[in-house]
């Protein structure tokens with residue numbers, strides 16, 4: 001079961017339900033400059049087709065499944081899912097249509113993985129995947145500190161040290 005919805009912002013939204021998971025793929029840009037973001041959520045099987053609403057907060061996708069209602073908020077290229085009903089002043093339903101077509105890029109939406117268990121360490125990759133958007137944004141900011149050395153004795157000093165801990169030489 002797949003649906004496609006054209007968002008007013010030049011983005012195309014693909015919604016797919018398979019194996020109890022909802023896959024949301026957001027595709028934007030013109031040909032050659034395609035940008036695509038995908039997320040998978042454990043929602044259960046849809047009981048009705050999803051509803052897409054353009055609101056003042058962003059695009060809200062409402063998914064109704066056997067286990068309840070999920071609201072996916074899309075703001076720009078970021079997505080977040082919530083079990084709470086997201087309400088907004090302006091609510092403009094967007095038409096969605098069933099599709100057989102997959103997102104333009106051949107990249108398949110990432111399959112949400114089951115929690116990994118290794119000994120006493122447990123890692124939930126689903127949460128990691130949702131945080132990946134933020135991580136990518138932070139990757140551009142350089143925060144690597146190059147080690148400093150005392151010009152007097154060559155001992156390693158911290159970049160915010162005012163004096164060398166080894167010889168007391170003033171570093172400022």
Ligand SMILES: [Zn+2]
Nearest residue numbers: 150153164167
């Ligand atoms: Zn020194």
